[in-house]
Amino acid sequence: MQYFTNNLFADAETPYEDARYVIFGVPYDGTTSFAAGTRHGPDAIRKVSYNFEQYLPEYQYSLSEAEIHDLGNLEVPSLPEDVVDAVFEITAEIAADGKIPVLLGGEHSITLGAYRAFRSECFVVCDAHLDLRDEFGNTPYNHACITRRVSEAGAKEIFIIGARSGTEEEFAFAQNLNLYSADYVRERGITDILKEIVEKINGRSVYLSIDADAIDCCLTPGLGTPEPFGITPFDVRDVIRTIGPLAEAFDYMEVCPIDAGQTAAVAAKLVREFIAGHRIKNQG
Numbered sequence: 001m002q003y004f005t006n007n008l009f010a011d012a013e014t015p016y017e018d019a020r021y022v023i024f025g026v027p028y029d030g031t032t033s034f035a036a037g038t039r040h041g042p043d044a045i046r047k048v049s050y051n052f053e054q055y056l057p058e059y060q061y062s063l064s065e066a067e068i069h070d071l072g073n074l075e076v077p078s079l080p081e082d083v084v085d086a087v088f089e090i091t092a093e094i095a096a097d098g099k100i101p102v103l104l105g106g107e108h109s110i111t112l113g114a115y116r117a118f119r120s121e122c123f124v125v126c127d128a129h130l131d132l133r134d135e136f137g138n139t140p141y142n143h144a145c146i147t148r149r150v151s152e153a154g155a156k157e158i159f160i161i162g163a164r165s166g167t168e169e170e171f172a173f174a175q176n177l178n179l180y181s182a183d184y185v186r187e188r189g190i191t192d193i194l195k196e197i198v199e200k201i202n203g204r205s206v207y208l209s210i211d212a213d214a215i216d217c218c219l220t221p222g223l224g225t226p227e228p229f230g231i232t233p234f235d236v237r238d239v240i241r242t243i244g245p246l247a248e249a250f251d252y253m254e255v256c257p258i259d260a261g262q263t264a265a266v267a268a269k270l271v272r273e274f275i276a277g278h279r280i281k282n283q284g
Helices: 038-049 080-096 108-116 143-153 168-174 182-188 190-201 233-246 262-281
Strands: 021-026 068-074 100-105 122-126 157-161 178-180 206-211 247-253
Touching (some): 021 080, 021 262, 038 068, 038 100, 068 080, 080 108, 100 108, 100 262, 108 206, 108 247, 157 190, 178 190, 233 262
Parallel strands (some): 100 247, 206 247
């Protein structure tokens, strides 16, 4: 683990050998296409994590019992494909040790490396953008291409929740996927949608990825690519509470701490939600 510097998430005090959940940050925004700054996301999430009590009343559970270790931040290379490779290597090591990786971003391109370590049959992502471009900014590893790359890396079924932005070509590609736009979530309700997704997953392996910009930018404005008319923090919390316990890996990406701290606070709270919910429903 010599590639990491130390900066701990609150309650992540379990030694690596004994941990069930392993957090690490990837402070990279090398392919950012609008506002830079997501490289500061992991540390912003960690900092605000100390604002919250250990006890989660909705679970009647203390996060200090969850056996969490925080490796700190990966020392990232410059090229996006090299970052993906580095993330793959450490995620594969964590998985081989029988632990659940929790990634903090950083831009969304990072997810590909972690996904490749599992090649889960199902990929569930909350995102304002389809991210189905074949390439952008002269690289197929751009953050605008992540879901396209995951589809090529082995995902049998992809579920996109909250999307409201993409090219005509991306929306055509998405017709072969499970797309639940932000408007559709508002009209139908997240509970009914999640019930449908769980039925479609039907016991298959799952990777869960959250892009912070899935949430309406008027609610959490610390984003590199803000989009209005999005889903709510409650919607994303419901996704994590429902899909999180099924997931073999989790990430929270694209927090750009240029606001008053709202976006990082929501992220930290939802990371806690994932760990607590997953631990309670996967005891043993």
